[in-house]
Amino acid sequence: MINLYEVTETNKMISEENLDVRTITLGISLLDCIDSDLDKLKDKIYHKIYEAAKDLVKTGEEISREFGIPIVNKRISVTPIALIGGAACKSAEDFASVAQTLDRVAREVGVNFIGGYSALVSKGMTPADELLIRSIPLALSRTERVCSSVNLGSTRTGINMDAVRLMGEMILSTAEYTRENDSLGCAKLVVFCNAPDDNPFMAGAFHGVTEADKIINVGVSGPGVVKTALEKVRGESFEVLCETIKKTAFKVTRVGQLVAQEASAMLQVPFGIVDLSLAPTPAIGDSVADILCEIGLEYAGAPGTTAALALLNDQVKKGGVMASSYVGGLSGAFIPVSEDQGMINAVQAGALTLEKLEAMTCVCSVGLDMIAIPGDTKASTISGIIADEMAIGMVNQKTTAVRVIPVIGKGVGETVEFGGLLGHAPIMPVNSFSCEAFISRKGRIPAPIHSFKN
């Protein structure tokens, strides 16, 4: 039987160490909504999402109450809209109106984000894909809760450099369109290499075409829990360090698994995956950078950071896979800058640069995340940053992503405030040497040699 010590440990994790379930994300396929009439399409989309998700928030709150664990976000992901809107949307304006439908239904069912304003263009773009991409600035400036993502490359297909070039321009354009709000639109826009179909986290969540009609995916979190556990093993060997992270990750993931199963049963929607990422928030003590410091670094970004992060990421996965049979494709540690007070401190201390962050993305989940850069950064430079990150993902057969925010009207040394979970960020300097000639080449980078595995 459960004892007092175990109960106290769990409740301390929840009340003092910020253990929470970061998100229950309901994936909904919109393939059966496709119609060549735009109004009919929007109507079908609205009703399908509303019917599927009307109880999502209530169910999340009920589970949270029964187990005494906070469930911070309830969200929705849908089939990439480029596929759904292709037959009906003839202009960027048409696509943006679909985004407004998504925004409206998200508000009505009470979710804080809806992901899937997306295109998958790792090898080439259809006219619909290109139109959707070109509509992103408009869509994100007219909506509040819609998140957009574009998959630009994969290990199997290589990198679509035409799309990389276009996305550099679109990120800058989104920043311009939302300049009144410190270019907030870019915080809801991410580009991927090897994007997973079942990611529950925003801004990159979409419901892949290989998925069932509806699915529940859950993202857990708990950097604070790992940090507190590591405080007790200061100065111990790597073996003890790794063992501690692994055991903690196991416990955290089991909570996610439980919540996922409950949500699945209550909503009568199959359970997909638990994503066991350590996802930080701006709250004090909820930081991945603090874990790195606890492992033995003065600041995140100091020499040794990449090794420490590699170790952390690997142990999180090892503990997590034991806890759930269905673990998501992103699992590991996230290293967003604006959402992690420890990362912000490291940038302000001069310990952490964009280049070091890039190196860190080679060994952790996702990639360059929530990084504010000067508003006068050139589109080709942003495309260069994206291409570098996509190359890391392609060659290492892992997911990588870029979510940078060129803050219009601001420069290095200033800070930008996004509010809520998105946090605040110091604007980081970007290497100012040009990559214009490289980015303006047409076509794609071929798949790497190790993609030929057949």
Added chain:
Amino acid sequence: MKRTIITVVGRDTVGIIAKVCTYLAENGINILDISQTIVQGYFNMMMIVDTVGMKKQFGDMADELASLGEEIGVVIKCQKEEIFDKMHRI
């Protein structure tokens, strides 16, 4: 059997257990196990209860116990047992 864990944490005072047990008895909730410690004047109790005979909704019980806790000056939480089982048992 539907097992729930009730935890009571706060400054020690006369009648904490009596008040909580009275509430449980009145609502048809059966106590299966109680463990309790006092560390530096702080009262720390865990009860394992069976709520199968309870007529209320889980959320109402949790709210009522929480407000009872406020009256006594302690924090009372109700959680279904599975969260602890999942976390601490393979």
